[in-house]
Amino acid sequence: MAKVSLDKSKIKFLLLEGVHQSAVDKLTAAGYTNVEYHKTALPEDELLERIKDAHFVGLRSRTQLTREVFDAAEKLIAVGCFCIGTNQVDLQAAQEKGVAVFNAPYSNTRSVAELVIAEAILLLRGIPEKNAVCHRGGWQKSAVGSFEIRGKTLGIIGYGSIGSQVSVLAESLGMKVIFSDVVTKLPLGNAEQVTQSELLSRADIVSLHVPELASTKMMIGANEIAAMKQGAILINASRGTVVDIDALAKALREERLAGAAIDVFPVEPKGPQDEFVSPLREFDNVILTPHIGGSTMEAQANIGVEVAEKLIKYSDNGTTTSSVNFPEVALSSHGNVHRLLHVHQNVPGVMSAINKVFSENNINIIGQHLQTNEKVGYVVIEVDAANSETALEKVREVEGTIRCRVLF
Numbered sequence: 001m002a003k004v005s006l007d008k009s010k011i012k013f014l015l016l017e018g019v020h021q022s023a024v025d026k027l028t029a030a031g032y033t034n035v036e037y038h039k040t041a042l043p044e045d046e047l048l049e050r051i052k053d054a055h056f057v058g059l060r061s062r063t064q065l066t067r068e069v070f071d072a073a074e075k076l077i078a079v080g081c082f083c084i085g086t087n088q089v090d091l092q093a094a095q096e097k098g099v100a101v102f103n104a105p106y107s108n109t110r111s112v113a114e115l116v117i118a119e120a121i122l123l124l125r126g127i128p129e130k131n132a133v134c135h136r137g138g139w140q141k142s143a144v145g146s147f148e149i150r151g152k153t154l155g156i157i158g159y160g161s162i163g164s165q166v167s168v169l170a171e172s173l174g175m176k177v178i179f180s181d182v183v184t185k186l187p188l189g190n191a192e193q194v195t196q197s198e199l200l201s202r203a204d205i206v207s208l209h210v211p212e213l214a215s216t217k218m219m220i221g222a223n224e225i226a227a228m229k230q231g232a233i234l235i236n237a238s239r240g241t242v243v244d245i246d247a248l249a250k251a252l253r254e255e256r257l258a259g260a261a262i263d264v265f266p267v268e269p270k271g272p273q274d275e276f277v278s279p280l281r282e283f284d285n286v287i288l289t290p291h292i293g294g295s296t297m298e299a300q301a302n303i304g305v306e307v308a309e310k311l312i313k314y315s316d317n318g319t320t321t322s323s324v325n326f327p328e329v330a331l332s333s334h335g336n337v338h339r340l341l342h343v344h345q346n347v348p349g350v351m352s353a354i355n356k357v358f359s360e361n362n363i364n365i366i367g368q369h370l371q372t373n374e375k376v377g378y379v380v381i382e383v384d385a386a387n388s389e390t391a392l393e394k395v396r397e398v399e400g401t402i403r404c405r406v407l408f
């Protein structure tokens with residue numbers, strides 16, 4: 001019988017943006033030795049070239065996987081975002097091509113939460129300006145404008161994995177926490193859910209922890225900043241599209257806000273060779289960081305393992321648990337049977353056509369696992385080894401098929 005399950009050594013992993021070595025180690029230990037590793041994001045033309053024969057791609061926040069890239073990526077099976085955000089990936093295009101996308105939803109959340117708390121303390125004490133003055137030879141020894149965070153009100157917009165951890169840390173330091181979210185959330189500790197407008201009017205520090213969505217684009221603009229307390233502080237470690245930077249710069253220039261900490265920007269340099277351009281560079285009372293909220297050794301090592309494991313499981317046995325765009329199927333290893341992984345448009349008639357292939361060709365189905373979302377169906381069919389090649393050939397012809405592969 002012809003070999004239809006791809007040899008592991010032929011499965012190409014394209015890893016970009018310096019994902020942690022732990023990912024490479026995991027892949028290698030699992031038998032995936034064909035790993036092409038790049039320390040940076042690739043220029044678009046090079047990405048289009050390198051991704052052509054890749055079965056898996058791993059990236060962080062700088063690589064844009066557009067529809068054009070998916071069109072070029074003829075062999076792509078799955079994408080691993082070695083981070084939380086998946087806004088850099090055209091999830092719709094991925095789904096239409098039958099490409100599963102995975103991320104690491106928790107591994108760097110503590111790192112972001114710690115940074116936010118540190119920034120809140122530094123900004124309330126006016127440390128960024130005092131530090132800048134010292135560097136220039138000055139000596140601003142004064143308590144004016146310096147405050148403890150104890151007793152102050154922290155307003156968290158987006159009470160998810162990161163927002164809720166910031167909440168717990170802030171309360172442990174004696175802060176009062178209020179939060180707003182589009183979903184009703186169980187408050188941790190003594191935190192209180194309020195409307196966004198109430199939050200803006202009450203908080204001494206506003207910290208943003210929402211994902212990049214059409215609904216969060218520019219959600220903090222001139223009106224929202226005007227609604228904040230005089231002398232309040234804004235922290236954004238979510239996504240650069242969430243805040244109107246020009247409106248923020250204006251409020252800082254007018255001394256409406258006492259300071260800000262911004263980790264993410266509408267346009268971020270592609271790498272160290274590019275200049276970081278922002279109207280916020282002029283302010284000593286703004287902490288500017290190069291999108292490193294989640295960049296700690298602990299977080300990156302954990303992310304490397306977590307995402308590599310998800311890619312390995314999908315490659316080895318078809319499991320899609322926790323994919324962000326794909327129906328979730330959890331499978332154990334397949335022993336002696338062969339496993340067909342069939343991705344199809346979720347329209348009436350596809351499953352009956354697939355099942356007809358098996359009955360008409362007298363192929364016994366040993367096991368079948370089906371999950372769907374509104375666009376895509378993912379069915380895993382276990383068959384006897386002797387029948388997998390015929391089954392693969394026939395189900396590939398079923399109308400509505402997006403892709404199909406076999407594992408053994």
Ligand SMILES: NC(=O)c1ccc[n+]([C@@H]2O[C@H](COP(=O)([O-])OP(=O)(O)OC[C@H]3O[C@@H](n4cnc5c(N)ncnc54)[C@H](O)[C@@H]3O)[C@@H](O)[C@H]2O)c1
Pocket residue numbers: 084085105108109112157158159160161162163180181182183209210211212213215216219237238239263264291292293294295
């Ligand atoms: N700076 C960094 O390095 C860094 C690191 C990790 C994550 N992030 C960013 O932080 C974001 C949040 O991460 P998370 O793990 O807490 O995500 P999460 O999905 O756990 O939480 C997001 C929360 O925002 C809420 N939300 C969505 N739209 C909202 C709106 N319009 N108003 C109020 N709440 C809204 C959601 O209901 C959810 O509770 C990520 O999507 C990512 O973009 C940045």
Ligand SMILES: O=C(O)CC[C@@H](O)C(=O)O
Pocket residue numbers: 060061062082083084085086108294
């Ligand atoms: O590592 C990165 O580039 C992105 C980190 C962060 O924004 C995330 O979404 O997890």
